[in-house]
Amino acid sequence: MIFRWLFIPWLQKELDSYQHRINNSRKRSDKKKVRNTYVLPHGIPELIHRCAEDYGALDFKVTVSQEALDHVHHLYINDNHPVFDLVPPNLSCFIASCYDELGRPVVERGSIWSIYCALLDLVRLRNGLHPILVAIGDQPENDEELSLIPGLEDLHEVEGYLGGVGNGLGLRE
Template sequence: MSVRSLGYTCLVTQSDLGSEAYYIARGHSYIRQCLDPDLEGTLQHRWRREKKNIPPEVVWSGLRRRFTPGFEDILSSPDRISNIRYDRFDPLQYSIFKWLFIDWLQMELDAYALRINNTRKRRQKHKILPQGGAPNEIEEFPEEFNACNFKASQYMQDAEALYAPPDHETFRKVSPEFELRISRAYASLGNPEVTRARIWNVYMDLLIVLEQEELDGYNLLGFEEPAPPSGEEVEHLETATFPKFH
């Protein structure tokens, strides 16, 4: 999502050995090899073991301290408030929850990231990466911070089509049929604004509306969530051979 919104990708990506980065590594390497055929057979992603992935871990730690606690409280509201009915093993309630909460939480995370990236960081004398400005300033004007511009804006749509097609079931929160039903229900409520204070109220309003409808025969989920890549697949990336691009 960040690559699509920015319109370009970077020189090298980096992560720990988690399988969630499998297709990021594949897609990014595809782009870099399309731009430079001499990179054939190389992986333009750095796998960092244990405590060697420090910068992302620092950001993650900050997220856990500043962002997560308050939203965990919001998400755990059904455990404290008796008139909120939510059971993740109930297909209807689970589908409403995914449809409503995933986009809202992504919006909150985007706002948090924007705030952090617009905040100037304290200088560190041993740091070799560009500093002296907010991350967004350094990213947009690298030359002003004694840095080079390695942005790549080509072949991104091809990489997305290969490794993250938008119509893949992974990106589908609910079945298309249920999407239509809940969208109509949401519109019938007047398209209420979803905020931290009101999100569970909107959830309950949707639940009441949809419970009044006949749901028998409708496929609420519509698909089985695909299994993540295995550890062997992730490790194989370190020696992966990619096709030659011209």
């Protein structure tokens, strides 16, 4: 759980940084690439995406307003659902207090493993972990039953195998 608490946010930050760097820098030309009759736009990908016409490209984007996205988010996503917790909330608070005790060191590629080891050692030494784990174990499972869309039916299971074409039976007439 400590690994998840520390590494997943760091990895997401690294991926976001990579995406930003790649999308906002010009690509070098490949001199070995065979020239094609169809020429793709050259330039910074983010600028080509925002202003396709400026690069002689057609813009096929479908624009969706932020209000529409927020509306769908509100309808279908419960931000407080446990599936969005990297670790159970009580344990997260406990790990955060241990991280505070370490002095909240900056998490970077060169330091993350030593921070993880120090945090793991500190959590093992701290009193109070057992009651948190017991409390987490006592929480009821959140097994909300998802109903099917009207007119659809559950997938049929065949001898413990579910998948493939025709649930593993191949194509049928």
